[in-house]
Amino acid sequence: LAKTTQPISMDSYEGQEVNITCSHNNIATNDYITWYQQFPSQGPRFIIQGYKTKVTNEVASLFIPADRKSSTLSLPRVSLSDTAVYYCLVGSPYTGGFKTIFGAGTRLFVKA
């Protein structure tokens, strides 16, 4: 399993774009990058998954450079309700990947 490294915490203001970067230097060829969001006392919620370049959905965008050794979760125009912990995971959805390591995540605090 590829190890991931994220900032422990980040602060932002409402309406700003927030970018959270995750490092995964040992990512394998078949690995995808997955991001989850977790509010206090709730289970994590899947946000987005990608393999390379850029993926966008109604919630976020995921940018993955060509070497795939890092990825950036981009949250456009955050609101107070985006205050949460964000986790980056790396693994192959199609081969292996049964053990899951969440790590400590990035605590995002959005201020008014």
Next chain:
Amino acid sequence: EAQVTQNPRYLITVTGKKLTVTCSQNMNHEYMSWYRQDPGLGLRQIYYSMNVEVTDKGDVPEGYKVSRKEKRNFPLILESPSPNQTSLYFCASSSSNGAQPQHFGDGTRLSIL
């Protein structure tokens, strides 16, 4: 509605009294998993199951048992609970493995006195 259902949501019990936390999913998922979450330690995987009758240890399996007799159910068993197992527990499922998007339950808060 796609759901992972855990019961109970809250439980206060005493050391040594066997307990079971149930987990059920209605998505016909093959992969199910249990996590515990403690302040400052993030989410740690206890056990996971790749399919019926196939289970394996995660990072913190000591003191826990699981079984997967049916595809939809994955109970977590604490045979002799101890205070260090006081935690918030989450069950999750995904279509095939842990790298596929996982759906999480609402959590079970266990307090063992």
